[in-house]
Amino acid sequence: MPSRFSGNAMNYHWNWGIFLQQVQAGEETYLDWLISGLGWTVAVALAAWSIALLIGSLIGTLRTLPNRWLAMAATAHVELFRNVPLLVQLLLWFFVVPELLPRDLSLWVKQDMPAKEFFTAVICLGLFTSARVAEQVRAGIQSLSRGQKMAGLAIGFTLPQTYRYVLLPMAFRIIIPPLTSEFMNIIKNSSVAFAIGVLELTFQARQMQEDSEQGIETYLAVTLLYFIVAFSANRGMALIERRTRVPGYIGGAK
Amino acid sequence: MSFFTQFDFSVIAPSLPFLWEGLKFTAKLTLIAMAGGIFLGTLLALARLSSITPLAMAATWYVNLMRSIPLLMVILWFFLVIPIFTGKPMGAETSAIITFTAFEAAYFSEIMRAGIQSVPRGQVHAGQAIGMTYWQTMSYVVLPQAFRNMLPILLTQTIILFQDTSLVYAIGAKDLLKAAEIAGKNYGRPLEMYVFVALVYFVICFALSLLVKQLQSRTAIVR
Numbered sequence: 001m002p003s004r005f006s007g008n009a010m011n012y013h014w015n016w017g018i019f020l021q022q023v024q025a026g027e028e029t030y031l032d033w034l035i036s037g038l039g040w041t042v043a044v045a046l047a048a049w050s051i052a053l054l055i056g057s058l059i060g061t062l063r064t065l066p067n068r069w070l071a072m073a074a075t076a077h078v079e080l081f082r083n084v085p086l087l088v089q090l091l092l093w094f095f096v097v098p099e100l101l102p103r104d105l106s107l108w109v110k111q112d113m114p115a116k117e118f119f120t121a122v123i124c125l126g127l128f129t130s131a132r133v134a135e136q137v138r139a140g141i142q143s144l145s146r147g148q149k150m151a152g153l154a155i156g157f158t159l160p161q162t163y164r165y166v167l168l169p170m171a172f173r174i175i176i177p178p179l180t181s182e183f184m185n186i187i188k189n190s191s192v193a194f195a196i197g198v199l200e201l202t203f204q205a206r207q208m209q210e211d212s213e214q215g216i217e218t219y220l221a222v223t224l225l226y227f228i229v230a231f232s233a234n235r236g237m238a239l240i241e242r243r244t245r246v247p248g249y250i251g252g253a254k
Numbered sequence: 255m256s257f258f259t260q261f262d263f264s265v266i267a268p269s270l271p272f273l274w275e276g277l278k279f280t281a282k283l284t285l286i287a288m289a290g291g292i293f294l295g296t297l298l299a300l301a302r303l304s305s306i307t308p309l310a311m312a313a314t315w316y317v318n319l320m321r322s323i324p325l326l327m328v329i330l331w332f333f334l335v336i337p338i339f340t341g342k343p344m345g346a347e348t349s350a351i352i353t354f355t356a357f358e359a360a361y362f363s364e365i366m367r368a369g370i371q372s373v374p375r376g377q378v379h380a381g382q383a384i385g386m387t388y389w390q391t392m393s394y395v396v397l398p399q400a401f402r403n404m405l406p407i408l409l410t411q412t413i414i415l416f417q418d419t420s421l422v423y424a425i426g427a428k429d430l431l432k433a434a435e436i437a438g439k440n441y442g443r444p445l446e447m448y449v450f451v452a453l454v455y456f457v458i459c460f461a462l463s464l465l466v467k468q469l470q471s472r473t474a475i476v477r
Contacts (some may be wrong), residue, residue: 001311012338040411052294067280079460079463080456082457082463083417083455083456083459083460084456085300085417085418085431085455086417086420087421087423088455089452090449091448092448092449092452095444095445095448096449099261099445186322188323188325192324192421192422193326195424199259202327203387206330209330216335216338219327219331219334222327226324227323231322253317
């Protein structure tokens with residue numbers, strides 16, 4: 001492909017109609033590729049986000065408990081998933097983890113597991129983000145005044161009840177802004193899934209660029225799609241933030 | 255069948271020199287992008303806070319745009335577009351260095367902006383009152399304090415940057431991860447290599463994060 005490098009910007013052949021053209025080998029158009037890529041990106045991001053919220057909340061809560069062993073285990077979880085690059089984690093989940101499973105399960109994962117790439121990416125991205133969510137949840141719980149916990153215990157709640165009815169409802173409402181950033185991060189980070197062959201947007205962008213040789217149009221379209229998804233996520237979270245504002249706090253409802 | 259009967263970690267030792275080359279590029283990329291990113295990021299932050307509206311708007315746009323696209327897309331963008339503009343092919347390594355500097359500048363600029371805004375306004379007025387120009391006030395009064403306040407966060411961002419450099423994998427630049435992959439292929443033992451680099455990344459990042467924690471307590475300004 002030396003032709004791509006031979007000229008300057010003036011020589012680039014623009015072709016905005018490329019999206020409606022058929023791909024080299026097949027009936028679909030390039031637009032079909034991008035739309036299916038968008039679908040996978042959203043699917044990976046949403047599925048991973050639910051795992052991240054669930055496990056992150058659990059781990060974040062554990063880190064604030066008086067039980068030292070539980071808190072230490074939770075800290076280990078956070079440090080483990082925070083200190084290894086996402087891409088390296090993904091390659092470990094995809095190539096190494098199946099080898100560690102019992103023989104039959106290992107064979108099934110390697111040969112028969114449906115949508116293996118998708119589930120691997122979801123688990124990996126979910127756990128990676130869970131460490132970040134856990135840190136936010138912990139910070140949220142620790143930002144509450146000690147009096148809240150004491151009040152809960154004083155009126156006869158058990159510790160789990162105090163968390164369930166007093167601390168967590170407050171903490172979650174306070175940490176919505178940083179959770180919004182994490183939600184947008186998970187959408188952006190889902191692009192790493194291309195490395196194990198999930199057919200998401202970045203994968204489709206690379207494929208379309210090679211297939212059509214119209215790199216700039218391709219990347220512009222894909223960038224715009226990422227932008228739209230991230231922006232919608234941001235607005236969605238902003239809506240939740242407005243609905244759940246806590247009266248009496250800065251930025252809270254009156 | 256346990257982990258150690260199946261895996262053969264003896265291939266690590268002979269490939270260490272090769273992995274070291276990869277780690278050197280990862281470190282070089284991290285350090286250049288950190289220094290360049292903090293420098294450009296500070297300029298971007300000053301531009302965002304400046305009273306010249308077009309300048310502030312341009313900087314805001316740049317920062318928001320960079321922060322809303324996946325880094326991988328930015329890496330692919332630069333790798334594709336720079337040769338089109340310069341008219342000659344560019345190595346993946348050079349492209350990676352330019353990309354990371356430009357990308358990290360956006361993130362560092364947000365940190366520096368917060369740092370600048372954390373300095374009491376009276377300090378700027380004091381600088382002006384004793385006759386300092388804008389650049390003098392910034393470089394002798396505001397920025398040193400902003401930098402000190404934000405040092406832990408700047409370093410935390412650098413740890414994230416260090417991890418993110420593994421994404422140059424996408425354009426084939428030879429960093430630590432790529433070197434591990436090549437070594438794994440050569441020895442027919444890719445899995446051991448992945449486990450080993452994961453360990454290397456973990457040890458470096460964990461050690462750095464402990465350092466940041468220590469620094470945090472030391473540099474905190476008592477007001």
